Amino acid sequence: MNKESNVRVNLAERSYDIAIGSGNRQQLAEFLRERTQREHAVIITDSNVDQLYADALGDVLTADGWEVQVLIVEPGEPSKSIETCEDLWETMLNEGADRHSIVVAVGGGVVGDLAGFVAATFTRGLEFFQVPTTLLSQVDSSVGGKTGVNLPGAKNMVGCFWQPLGVLIDVExxxxxxxxxxxxxxxxVVKYGVILDEPFFAYLEDNAEAINAKDPAVLTEIIRRSCELKAKVVEADELEAVDMASKFEGGKLSRAILNYGHTFAHAFEAITGYESMLHGEAVAVGMRCAARLAEKQGRVDAEFVQRQDLLLAALGLSVSPPEADPEDILHLMSRDKKSDSGAIRFILPTKMGHVELVSDFQSEDVIASLSF
Incomplete structure (x- = not known):
């Protein structure tokens, strides 16, 4: 393994490594054997990733002496459902999975969230590993232990925290x-700069062309720094228990800051049936809306909004909110799992690299922030 590219998530007995490299997926068997005594692996993937990587990784493990089952779901957000979980549970039971099996998620955020929830619940908990294959899952959803599935009107409403024993990231x-x-x-990636690290935001601005060209060195750096920042927050607030009502509690980071743009985004995804917008696209729009709401409240100036807009546009993320009744979007926001007794709460910036939780706002300002 490339030790120089490792990021450590320090969570006492639940600590684990994020190994970042190029071509390192071929060392999956070694990665697993360093972290588990099990020899039966259930690989959960989707039909797209199975053809590209998961089936081949199953062969890698089989050649190393593992017993392997590859379970395939349909790609896309609709697979994050209780019905899909039930199919996977039943198949695992029929295939002989037990408490001595491990689950390996090979895929993007949908696969990781789904497989993690299946791992957490089958026989009350199986060892779990992540091999994320999308940029979004590499920098965000594979790290931190959040698992879950959607309900028809609310994203990630059913789930639990279940940390992986390791995350293997191959930029290739x-x-x-x-x-x-x-x-x-x-x-x-942009989100991390806005909420925690202005110099990282500036790095993204300076390297937008290389990012668009998928330069391996730059990709490795932005994944490494994103994982470091995510790990820093997770270490401070693993179970999202730190109350942000007073911005910070004893100077401790709240995991809630990772939801910058997500209150809007989850409503956008729900109102479009989790089909027409990718999660990252919804987050990009959500960040644009959140910045405009912050400007209307006097928390940031127009220069902040423009700077964020310009970077998102430079990275091909100049998208607009879905066409929908603003009142319907507000209603969906009130049902978001981050709401407090139906009261909507937003993570809003005060300057580049710092955000706060806000529940004091005017509905008309929220509606106005949806138009740009």
Missing amino acids: VLTTLPDREYRAGLAE
Whole structure:
């Protein structure tokens, strides 16, 4: 393994490594054996990734002496459902999976969230590993232990925290990622700069051309820094228990800051049936809306809004909110899992690199922020 590209997530007995490299997926068997005594692996993937990587990784494990089952779901957000979980549970039971099996997610955020929830619940908990194959999953959803499925009217409403024992990131797989999905992942990368790290935001501005060209060195750097920032927040607030009502509690980071743009985004995804917008696209629009709401409240100036807009546009993320009744969007926001007794809460910036939780706002300002 390339030790120089490792990021450590320090969570006491639940600590684990994020190994970042190029071509390192071929060392999956070694990666797993360093972290588990099990020898039966259930690989969960989708039909797109199975053909590209998961089936081949199953062969890698089989050649190393593992017993392997590859379970395939349909690609896309609709697979994050209880019905899909039930199919996977039943198949695992029929295939002989037990408490001595491990689950390996090979795919994007949908596969990771779904497989993690299946791992957390089958026989009350199986060891779990992530091999994320999209940029969004590499920099965000594979790190931190959040798992879950959607309800028809609310994203990720059913789930639990279940940390992986390791995350193996191969930047080489991004060469086969469709351009739209690649750009969607960049939204989460930009998010880290806005919420935590102004110098990182500036790095993205300075290297937008190389990012668009998928330069391996730059990709490795933005994935590494994104994972470092995500790990920093998860270490401070693993279970999203730190109350942000007073911005910070004893100077401790709140995991809630990772939801910058997501209150809007989850409503956009729900109102479009989780089909017409990729998660990262919805987050990009959500960040644009959140910045405008912050400007209307006097928290940031127009220069901040323009700077964020310009970077998103430079990375191919100049998208607009879906056409929908603003009142319907507000209603969906009130049902978001981050709401407090139906009261909508937003993560809003005060300057580049810093955000706060806000629940004091005018509905008309929220509606106005949806128009641009």
